[in-house]
Amino acid sequence: xxxxxxLIFTLSLTTLVLSSFYQTFDLxxxxxxxxxxxxxxxxxxxxxxxxxxxxxxxxxxxxxxxNDKNRLVKVVLRxxxxxxxxxxxxxxxxxxxxxxxDDEVSDVLNYIRNSWGNKGVPILPTEIQxxxxxxxxxxxxx
Numbered sequence: 175x176x177x178x179x180x181l182i183f184t185l186s187l188t189t190l191v192l193s194s195f196y197q198t199f200d201l202x203x204x205x206x207x208x209x210x211x212x213x214x215x216x217x218x219x220x221x222x223x224x225x226x227x228x229x230x231x232x233x234x235x236x237x238x239x240x241n242d243k244n245r246l247v248k249v250v251l252r253x254x255x256x257x258x259x260x261x262x263x264x265x266x267x268x269x270x271x272x273x274x275x276d277d278e279v280s281d282v283l284n285y286i287r288n289s290w291g292n293k294g295v296p297i298l299p300t301e302i303q304x305x306x307x308x309x310x311x312x313x314x315x316x
Contacts (some may be wrong), residue, residue, distance in 0.1 A: 201284060201296045207277075208285025215272055216282070224290040230267065232260040235290035243283075243297050246312045250279050253316025258309035270316050276302040 175247070179287035216234075220226050224235035239260050240246060248254070257264065274282070276299040287294030297305075 176187065180231055199296055199298055204281045204284040204296065205288055206285075207291075208281035208283070210314070211274070211278055211282040213283050215274075216286075219269075224286065224292075229264055230264065231266045232258065232263075234286050234292070237261050240287050240294060242310065243294075243301065244285055244305040245307040245310045246287075247279060247297070248300055248310055248313055248315065250274065250283065251302075254314065255316050256314040264269065266316055276300075287316070 189234075219231040220234050221231075224233060226233035226235075235238065238262055239258070249269065251271045251274065253269050255268040256268045260267070279302050280297050280299040283297045284294075286292065287297070
């Protein structure tokens, strides 16, 4: 009986200590930082509410184009060119990539993927570099 109590105490203490070192991802804070980046880097083309300019700059609001996290990371960092169809409208332009660090890419994409009717799971900073190496369908770098 004493061994069980000791074991339970030890496991509880270990769990408490480990959980104090673990921090959960704060999506709301990430989105707030991402909004600032969006306003400085993206808004001039994609507009304040992500509506874009039909036929010229694709919308970011209410679009399934945002579902592919790997492609999004590449678009932000490497840019994009070539034809794409977004919300039924054809686009064939170019966008240069941006010089952002992994935290900034995570933040701006979390803002875009969770604003204007979009709902996406968070993209963590640790996912940015693997996303750049992943194979991506329908993506042509700038």
